[in-house]
Amino acid sequence: MEKIMIIDMPNHVGETVKIGAWLANKRSSGKIAFLQLRDGSGFVQGVVVKSEVDEDIFATAKAMPQETSMYVIGEVTKDERSSFGYELQVKGIEVIQEAVDYPITPKEHGVEFLMDNRHLWLRSRKQHAIMKVRNEIIRSTYEFFNDQGFVKVDPPILTGSAPEGTSELFHTKYFDEDAYLSQSGQLYMEAAAMALGKVFSFGPTFRAEKSKTRRHLIEFWMIEPEMAFTEHEESLKVQEEYVSYIVQSVLKNCKLELERLERDTSKLENIKAPFPRITYDEAIEFLHEKGFDDIQWGDDFGSPHETAIAESYDKPVFIVNYPIGIKPFYMQPHPERDDVVLCADLIAPEGYGEIIGGSERIYDYNLMKQRIEEHGLDEKAYAWYLDLSRQGAVPHSGFGLGLERTVAWISGAEHVRESIPFPRLLNRLYP
Numbered sequence: 001m002e003k004i005m006i007i008d009m010p011n012h013v014g015e016t017v018k019i020g021a022w023l024a025n026k027r028s029s030g031k032i033a034f035l036q037l038r039d040g041s042g043f044v045q046g047v048v049v050k051s052e053v054d055e056d057i058f059a060t061a062k063a064m065p066q067e068t069s070m071y072v073i074g075e076v077t078k079d080e081r082s083s084f085g086y087e088l089q090v091k092g093i094e095v096i097q098e099a100v101d102y103p104i105t106p107k108e109h110g111v112e113f114l115m116d117n118r119h120l121w122l123r124s125r126k127q128h129a130i131m132k133v134r135n136e137i138i139r140s141t142y143e144f145f146n147d148q149g150f151v152k153v154d155p156p157i158l159t160g161s162a163p164e165g166t167s168e169l170f171h172t173k174y175f176d177e178d179a180y181l182s183q184s185g186q187l188y189m190e191a192a193a194m195a196l197g198k199v200f201s202f203g204p205t206f207r208a209e210k211s212k213t214r215r216h217l218i219e220f221w222m223i224e225p226e227m228a229f230t231e232h233e234e235s236l237k238v239q240e241e242y243v244s245y246i247v248q249s250v251l252k253n254c255k256l257e258l259e260r261l262e263r264d265t266s267k268l269e270n271i272k273a274p275f276p277r278i279t280y281d282e283a284i285e286f287l288h289e290k291g292f293d294d295i296q297w298g299d300d301f302g303s304p305h306e307t308a309i310a311e312s313y314d315k316p317v318f319i320v321n322y323p324i325g326i327k328p329f330y331m332q333p334h335p336e337r338d339d340v341v342l343c344a345d346l347i348a349p350e351g352y353g354e355i356i357g358g359s360e361r362i363y364d365y366n367l368m369k370q371r372i373e374e375h376g377l378d379e380k381a382y383a384w385y386l387d388l389s390r391q392g393a394v395p396h397s398g399f400g401l402g403l404e405r406t407v408a409w410i411s412g413a414e415h416v417r418e419s420i421p422f423p424r425l426l427n428r429l430y431p
Contacts, residue, residue, distance in 0.1 A: 001073070007041035009086045012076045016091065021046075022123070023068045023099075025106060026061075033061040035090065037072065042256070043125065045079070046072055046088040053091060060093050067099035067123070083259055118422055119431045129257035130418055133250055133411045137403065138202070140249035141223055144242055145200045150225060153192040153199045155185030161381035168208045181206040184400060185224050187330075187385050190361060193226040193396055194388060200225040202403075212426055213303060214415040215353045217404055219424040226398035232332070232342040232360040235397035236318060239346060239356055240273040242401075243316060247271040250410050263412040267349065270314050277318040280340065283309055300326045307351045316355070320344040329371040332360040344399075352409035358399025365389040 003018045021037040028034065035046035048061040064070070073092035079085060103113075104120050114121045121127055145152070158172070158179050170181040185201045192199040201224045209216065225242075227235065247268050250258070258265055278286070283305075287295050290308050295301070301309075301319075310317060321340040324333065331341035343359035362368045368389045372382055379386070407419035417423040422431065 005041040006037070006039045006044045009044060009076045009084075009088070013078060013086070014076065016073065016075050017088075018071055018073050019088070020069070020071055020096075023064050023066055023070070024123070024125070025066065026064070028062050033058065035061060035064075035072075037088070038123070038128070042084065043128075044084055044086060044088055045082060046074060046090045048090040048093075052089075057090075057093050060095060061090070064093075064095065065099050065102065066105065067102040067120075069096040069099075070094060071096065083256060115417070115423075115428060116430070122421060125260055127418065129254075129260040130407065130411045130413055131421065132257045133254050133261075134403070134407045134419060136250050136254050137246050137407060137410065140246045141202065141242075143249075144245045145225065148198070148238075150198045150200045151192075151196045153189060153196065153201055154203060155182065155188035155192075155201050155224075157182045157204065161378070170206050170208050183207055184222065186226070186398060186400065189224050189226040189398060190385070190396065191388055193228045193398070194392070194394075197229075198225070198227045210426055214417075215303065215405060215408075217416055217420065217423055217425065220416075220420065221403040222400045223403060224398065224400040226396060228396045229394050230360075230397045231395050232344075232397055235358055235360065235399060236277070236320075236344060237273075239344075239358060239399055240275045240316075240318075243275075243346070243356070243406075244271055244273045246406070247410060258411075261411055261413075263410075267314070268410065271316070275316050275318055275346070276313050277320055277344075278309070279320055280322045283319050286312070298323050298325060301345075303351075303353055306347050306353050310347045310349050310351065310353075314349060316346050316348050318344045318346055327359070329375040329377065330359075330361050330368070332362050333367075348405070348409040350409065350412075352405055354402075355405045355409065356399050356401045358397065360395065360397040363389050363393040363395060365393070 001016055001018050004012060006019060019039055021039045023035060024038045024043065025036040026034060031050045033048040037044050037046045048058055050058045071094040072090055074088040074090040077087055077089055079087040103117055158174060159182050160179060169183060172179050183205050185203060189199055189201055204219055205222045206219050251265060251268055284295060284297050287305055287308060292305060295305055321334055322343055324339055324341050327341050327343055331343050334340045334342055341359060345354045346356035348355045368386055372379055404416045404419040408416045413419050417425060
């Protein structure tokens, strides 16, 4: 008989099959045992009828503890009552290993307990669904950029300088030199764009930022495209098309997962390009009208400010042209103003904050050299990057999308720590 995955059951209706599974939960009456089975690809109910199986099989079904691993033999049947639409009429059970005192039961548990047991919490229905959404965002990201003619490039994780000139870096020794864990692959991606035209990276980044908000992680993953011969407005179009694409892909391919997460999909169905745009100046004016007297022109926005702005829209919103003083050294100045730069942050709806930061990049050698000096950066450390602006420099733009914030928004997770398999937080390096 054929061994299959749960996700493949719709192709085997009426057939007797074998699956490897874990027992997620169970309930039973005197004559029937209902086994909630999972195998990583999905969840299905296995029905064990006492009168239709050997006595020892029924006894095993009733006695198995949660998370016992097994092989199950049964007939695939349709079940219109379940969201999956199918169930397994169990004929045989072969126990592989009985779980011992599995700590995460169907009852409520505290967050710290669940985080301590993250290696097991991942097995739960909700966490399983979030990871499937994450996977679909990654899959559709590759699909989008490959279809658009981008080349995947892998920047280094160990670097000798900070892309954004910040001190919030993890320091290490690289033999007899100082090195840092990368906070962005952007500068290297700019070099790659000068060779390959349109490139993107996908990899881990690290921020030694002592923040405990629901939007922050110490280690997270970034998608960072860079595009040669591309100006700011053209980059914004790519950004909104990309975000629209991944949202619609999740809606199409993760219906069961979104249902399990009780996600209001009507809010996601509306996420289609183009997205609204407001300037930083307009955002400041709007916030003052809403009573945010703490924010002044020249200040960066905090979570309450971004949330207030986002609540006025049912799509992500671009905030463009931030003050030059609060943005990194590499951003191209606005052609008509010397106090703002050609940049944009994309703010997600529903209070999830900034998911993309991007800009047109400086490509004039003298201006880049001046900006490096103004930011007090070591010119020797940035010599290779500065070299790009005098070796056939061209207008170019790029952006970075934070994967975990995007996963949290699309899946409706309450905290970004649920959007990565093993989160690294300010006070958590275990498990």
